[in-house]
Every structure is written in C-alpha cells, then in structure tokens.
Amino acid sequence: MNSPVLAPAPVPTVYEQMASRGVSRRDFLKFCTWMGAYHGLENDGTAQIARAIETKRRIPVVWLHFQECTCCSESFLRSSHPIVADILLDKISLDYTETLQAAAGHQAEEILQDVITRHKGEYLMLVEGSVPLAADGCYCVVGGKSALDTVREVAAGAKAIVAWGNCACSGCVQAANPNPTGATPVHAIIKDKPIVNVQGCPPIAEVMAGVLVHLLTFDRLPQLDSLGRPKAFYSRRVHDTCYRRPNYDAGLFVETFDDENARKGYCLYRVGCRGPSTYNACGTMRWNNGTSFPIQSGHPCLGCSEAKFWDNGPFYQRLTNFPGFGIESTADQIGLGVAALAAGGALAHAVLTNVRKRHDIGEQPGESPADLDPNPTASEPPQKP
Ligand code: SF4
Ligand code: SF3
Ligand code: F3S
Numbered sequence: 001m002n003s004p005v006l007a008p009a010p011v012p013t014v015y016e017q018m019a020s021r022g023v024s025r026r027d028f029l030k031f032c033t034w035m036g037a038y039h040g041l042e043n044d045g046t047a048q049i050a051r052a053i054e055t056k057r058r059i060p061v062v063w064l065h066f067q068e069c070t071c072c073s074e075s076f077l078r079s080s081h082p083i084v085a086d087i088l089l090d091k092i093s094l095d096y097t098e099t100l101q102a103a104a105g106h107q108a109e110e111i112l113q114d115v116i117t118r119h120k121g122e123y124l125m126l127v128e129g130s131v132p133l134a135a136d137g138c139y140c141v142v143g144g145k146s147a148l149d150t151v152r153e154v155a156a157g158a159k160a161i162v163a164w165g166n167c168a169c170s171g172c173v174q175a176a177n178p179n180p181t182g183a184t185p186v187h188a189i190i191k192d193k194p195i196v197n198v199q200g201c202p203p204i205a206e207v208m209a210g211v212l213v214h215l216l217t218f219d220r221l222p223q224l225d226s227l228g229r230p231k232a233f234y235s236r237r238v239h240d241t242c243y244r245r246p247n248y249d250a251g252l253f254v255e256t257f258d259d260e261n262a263r264k265g266y267c268l269y270r271v272g273c274r275g276p277s278t279y280n281a282c283g284t285m286r287w288n289n290g291t292s293f294p295i296q297s298g299h300p301c302l303g304c305s306e307a308k309f310w311d312n313g314p315f316y317q318r319l320t321n322f323p324g325f326g327i328e329s330t331a332d333q334i335g336l337g338v339a340a341l342a343a344g345g346a347l348a349h350a351v352l353t354n355v356r357k358r359h360d361i362g363e364q365p366g367e368s369p370a371d372l373d374p375n376p377t378a379s380e381p382p383q384k385p
Contacts, residue, residue, distance in 0.1 A: 014216070015054040023083060028053075031083045035213045038206075038285075039222070039232045052217035059216060060119040062112065062154055063097035066129030066140050066147040067174045067183055071202040072165040073099055073128060079205030081289060095123070098142065109143045116157050124215065125158035125193075127151065127168040127186050130175060134182030151189060160194045160221065161186060162211060166304060169197035169228070176310035187228060194221050197228035199305035204285050207233045227307065229279070238275035238301050241283030244268065262298060272316040273300035280305040 018028055029050060036046030063073075076084070077100075094100070095115045096108070103111055115123060129147070132139035137146030145153075155161060163186045166172035174183035187195050198211055211230055214222045222230040239245065247253070248267040255261060255270055267273070275283075278301050282293040294301055300316070303309040313319070 013053070013055055013057060017058075018053075018083065027083070031081075035210055038210050039214060049213060049217045053213070056216060059159075060095050060115055060123035061126060062095060062115055062123055062158075063126040063128065064150060064154060065098045065142075066127070066131050066151070066167075067181065068129030068165070068167040068172070070099055070128070072167075072208070073097075075202035076205045076208050079209070079289075081206060081209075084205050084209040095119075112154075116154055120157040122159055123157065124212075125154050125161045126164060127161065128164045130167045130171045130183035130185060131189055132174075132181035133184050134180065139181040148189070151186060155186075155190045155193055158193055160196070160215065161190060162215075163187065163195060163197045163228075164208065165203055166199060166201040166309065169199050170307035172201055173310050175308070195228060196221055196224065196230060199227070199229050199234065200280060201304035201309075203305075204233075204281060204287060206285055207281055225279070229305070233281045233285075234279045234305065236279065236281075236284075238278045238280055238283050238295070239273075241281075242275050242295055243283070244295060257298070265298075268295060268298075268300040270318045271300050272302075272314075272318055274303035274306075274309070274312075274319060275301040277319065278303040278306055 015028065019025075032050040032053065033046050036043075036049050039045065041049070065073075096112045098108070101108060101111070129140075131137070131147045131151050133148060137148040140147040142150060163169045167174065167183075168186050170185050171179070171183045174181060175185075185197075187197065196211055196215075198208055200207070207230075210233065211222065214230070214232075222232055225231050225234055227234075239248070242248075244265060244267045247265070248269055252264075252266040253261065253270045254266045254268050257271060269276070273295065275295065282295070282301070286293045286296070302315055303312060306312070
C-alpha cells in the first residue's frame with residue numbers, strides 16, 4: 001500500500017509564533033504601537049504593522065559574520081524586551097547565522113546554499129562585520145571562501161541588505177588607521193541592492209527590531225539619511241535629546257572624571273563627549289529596556305554611530321569644533337557668557353541646531369518629526385511597553 005503524501009506543514013505567521021510562545025494579544029498590540037510610534041506613524045500605520053505581523057509569513061533571513069566582535073548579535077539577543085530578542089529574531093526569521101546555528105562545517109555551508117537557492121530574490125541579507133579587501137581577502141575566510149566572495153554571492157540573490165553596526169556600515173575599529181586588512185563596509189562593495197545602515201557599536205536592539213519590523217510591514221526600505229541610516233532613529237543628535245543638555249546650555253561642565261562636577265552630573269563635553277556631532281537614539285530609547293546609556297553612566301559619547309569614529313580625534317579630549325557649524329564650537333564661550341544668555345539666545349541655539357542637523361542629513365524643513373516638537377531638547381520618547 002502506498003503511504004499517504006503528507007502536505008508540507010504551513011509556515012506560521014510571526015503573530016502565530018508569538019502566540020505560541022505565550023505573548024498575549026495585549027502585549028502584541030503594545031509592541032506594535034511602540035514600533036509605530038518610533039516610526040512616526042499614526043494609528044493607521046500601527047494597525048498596518050499589527051496586520052503585517054499577524055498575516056505575513058516569515059521572511060527568510062541570512063545573517064553573515066565577517067570581521068567583527070559579535071557585539072551587534074549580543075545587543076539584539078540580550079534585549080530585555082521579550083518580543084524583540086526571543087521571538088522576532090530567534091524563533092521567526094533566522095535561517096542561517098554562523099554564531100547561533102546548531103549546524104557546523106559542511107552542513108552549515110549546505111544550509112546557506114539551500115537558502116540562497118530556494119529563496120532567491122526573497123531573502124534578507126543581514127551583515128555584521130567588515131569585509132577585508134587587502135591580500136586577496138585572506139584575513140577573513142569562512143568555509144574556504146573569502147568574505148568578499150561570500151558577500152557578493154549572497155548579495156546577488158538578496159531582496160535587501162541590512163548592515164548591522166559600525167563594522168558593516170563603515171568598518172569600525174578594524175578600519176582604523178592604518179587599516180591593515182583593508183576593512184571595507186558592505187555599501188562600498190555592493191552597489192546594486194537596497195542597503196540600510198543600522199549604525200552604532202553596537203546598534204540598540206530595539207532599533208534593529210524596528211528596522212526589521214519596517215521591512216516586514218511595508219516591504220520597502222525605511223526613509224534613510226545621507227549615510228544610509230533610518231531617519232526614524234538617527235535624525236537627531238545625542239546632544240539634542242541628552243538629559244545633561246541643560247548643564248551644557250548653562251555652561252556647567254565636568255573637567256575631570258573624578259571632580260565634584262562629575263558627581264553632580266554636569267555636561268561631559270570637556271571630557272570628550274561627541275554627542276554634539278553624533279546622530280543616534282541613545283538619549284531617547286536608551287539601552288537595556290530603557291535603563292541607561294553611556295552618558296547616563298558618566299561616560300562621554302564616543303560617536304559610535306558615525307563613520308570613522310575611531311580616527312576622529314583622540315577620545316576623552318573635547319571637540320574643539322563641530323564640523324560645519326560655528327556657533328556650538330565654542331562651548332567655553334557659552335560657559336563664560338552664560339549670564340548674558342537671554343531666552344531669545346536659547347531659542348536661536350535650538351533653531352540653529354535643527355538647521356545644522358538638516359544640513360547634515362540632507363533633510364528638508366517639514367520632513368522631520370522634530371518640526372512638530374516645540375521643545376527639541378526636552379522631548380519624551382514613545383513609552384516602551
Ligand atoms: Fe550631553 Fe554630551 Fe551634549 Fe553634554 S555634550 S549635553 S553630555 S550630549
Ligand atoms: Fe562591530 Fe563595532 Fe562589534 Fe557588531 S560594530 S561587531 S565592533
Ligand atoms: Fe554610541 Fe554615543 Fe550612543 S557612544 S552608544 S552613540 S551615546
């Protein structure tokens with residue numbers, strides 16, 4: 001007797017997976033609202049996110065690792081948000097990732113080939129790490145193939161590419177002068193595919209999740225700035241949302257890490273804070289489920305979401321000039337002349353800050369959510385569920 005032909009098991013939707021993992025409907029909707037708020041979406045957009053997660057099948061995902069320290073994977077996996085780390089990544093989308101998969105050796109290589117063949121044109125390619133071009137790429141070889149060969153082969157059939165972290169977006173520490181391995185970011189190699197640069201060393205887990213949710217929901221790239229970063233998360237400087245900003249405006253600065261001013265939580269500009277020239281969501285989203293971020297723990301921002309931040313002057317020395325913008329280059333003068341600062345001066349400062357931001361990210365007035373914000377230094381982030 002012939003054995004019955006079994007139909008393949010239906011692929012669950014993202015929401016079905018969440019429900020089977022014990023995520024309540026209420027928590028699911030809170031998650032969608034929170035993601036919608038970060039993308040600057042109205043209720044309609046949030047409903048769209050919920051609908052997409054409820055109905056769409058999983059996107060095949062390949063996560064490649066090249067020259068890196070795995071901090072981006074760690075950031076994502078250590079997210080204390082249960083939906084971000086446990087569900088969205090681990091249980092839903094990942095078909096191939098060298099650091100987490102159980103398979104090894106030839107079996108792992110076969111899985112990669114299988115995914116890129118069966119899902120040609122459909123899969124997302126996520127990249128962590130830079131690609132060494134020096135010495136024929138011999139500095140990073142996986143399964144007998146150089147990172148350069150792999151990145152080209154996998155990119156050829158990818159629907160879109162997400163570059164995780166400073167390594168994949170701009171080379172990070174491996175590309176620091178003199179860049180002995182010729183570390184190169186993905187966008188400098190692959191020119192014919194849509195690429196999102198999710199910057200930071202590492203990026204914030206909820207920002208990474210936000211980008212994946214956007215791709216899943218809308219099936220297109222989010223709006224990007226001139227460096228390829230999603231504007232929803234990188235359109236404001238750390239300085240613009242920093243809770244120490246009133247100290248900066250009042251000319252109250254930490255001079256050394258152990259002085260009285262450090263204990264009082266004054267501004268870290270003079271001990272090298274790069275918040276004034278760094279675009280990231282740290283001041284609003286923060287890390288570890290909104291617990292803290294470098295500045296809150298007393299450490300200046302090192303500018304980790306900007307290109308070439310390792311070569312951008314010595315750390316822990318104050319920026320003497322903010323590129324392209326004069327008025328804020330003189331924090332010392334702000335300190336000296338603070339008594340003379342009238343309300344009109346403070347307003348001009350805030351306006352000029354936004355003018356500079358738009359100039360840096362190539363944005364037109366009216367495009368940014370900040371246009372709706374009458375007080376750009378004190379806006380509150382969307383509440384995390
Ligand atoms: Fe915050 Fe740094 Fe700006 Fe000071 S210089 S307000 S610590 S971001
Ligand atoms: Fe790289 Fe700077 Fe860690 Fe994410 S981003 S691997 S080093
Ligand atoms: Fe990086 Fe600065 Fe945020 S160092 S983590 S962008 S505060």
